[in-house]
Amino acid sequence: ETGVTQSPTHLIKTRGQQVTLRCSSQSGHNTVSWYQQALGQGPQFIFQYYREEENGRGNFPPRFSGLQFPNYSSELNVNALELDDSALYLCASSFIVGTPHEQYFGPGTRLTVT
Amino acid sequence: TQLLEQSPQFLSIQEGENLTVYCNSSSVFSSLQWYRQEPGEGPVLLVTVVTGGEVKKLKRLTFQFGDARKDSSLHITAAQPGDTGLYLCAGMNRDDKIIFGKGTRLHILP
Numbered sequence: 001e002t003g004v005t006q007s008p009t010h011l012i013k014t015r016g017q018q019v020t021l022r023c024s025s026q027s028g029h030n031t032v033s034w035y036q037q038a039l040g041q042g043p044q045f046i047f048q049y050y051r052e053e054e055n056g057r058g059n060f061p062p063r064f065s066g067l068q069f070p071n072y073s074s075e076l077n078v079n080a081l082e083l084d085d086s087a088l089y090l091c092a093s094s095f096i097v098g099t100p101h102e103q104y105f106g107p108g109t110r111l112t113v114t
Numbered sequence: 115t116q117l118l119e120q121s122p123q124f125l126s127i128q129e130g131e132n133l134t135v136y137c138n139s140s141s142v143f144s145s146l147q148w149y150r151q152e153p154g155e156g157p158v159l160l161v162t163v164v165t166g167g168e169v170k171k172l173k174r175l176t177f178q179f180g181d182a183r184k185d186s187s188l189h190i191t192a193a194q195p196g197d198t199g200l201y202l203c204a205g206m207n208r209d210d211k212i213i214f215g216k217g218t219r220l221h222i223l224p
Binding site for chain 1: 118158209
C-alpha cells in the first residue's frame with residue numbers, strides 16, 4: 001500500500017506566475033483535500049475533491065483551482081501568484097466523505113513566491 | 115466561523131516530565147482529531163475522538179474529548195525527546211470539513 005505522495009517537494013516562483021502542484025492519493029482512497037500551511041500556523045482548508053468534483057471549499061479566491069482525475073490523483077493550480085501564497089501546500093487523502101474519516105497527509109510542497 | 119484555539123503555543127520541558135496541551139472552541143464539533151507534525155513533513159494522525167467525554171490512550175498519550183464536544187486535551191506522561199513536534203487539533207465542522215488549530219510546538223529536552 002503506497003502512501004500519499006506530492007510533487008514537487010520545493011518550488012520557487014515569481015509573483016504573477018502560475019503554479020501546478022500534484023498529489024497521488026493513497027491506494028483505496030477516493031477523496032483528496034488540499035491545505036495551505038503558512039509558517040507557524042495550522043493547515044487551512046482550500047478545497048476537497050470527491051469523484052472528480054469539488055466537494056467543498058474554504059475561504060480562498062477563485063485563482064486557487066483544482067482537479068481530480070479518474071485514478072483519484074489531484075492537482076492544485078494557483079494563478080497570479082502573490083507573495084502571501086508562500087507556504088507549505090499539503091494534500092490529504094481519505095476514503096469516506098462526510099464522516100469522521102481519517103485523512104492521510106503527504107509530505108507537502110514548499111512554495112516560495114519572490 | 116468555527117475556531118479552534120490551542121494552548122500553550124510553545125512548551126519546552128525536561129525529559130520525564132508530564133504535560134497537558136489543550137484545544138478549545140466555542141463551537142460543537144462532531145469529531146476531533148489530534149495530529150503530530152515534524153519539520154518538513156505532513157501531519158500524522160494520532161487519534162480521532164467522537165463521543166463527548168471519550169478518553170483514548172495511545173501508549174503514553176491520553177486524549178480526552180470534552181463532554182460538550184467543544185474542547186479536547188492531550189496529556190503526555192513521562193515525555194521523551196521523540197515526542198518533540200507540532201501537535202495539531204482538528205475538528206470536523208457542520209459542513210463535514212476539517213478545521214485546524216494553530217498547534218502547540220512541543221520541545222522535550224534530553
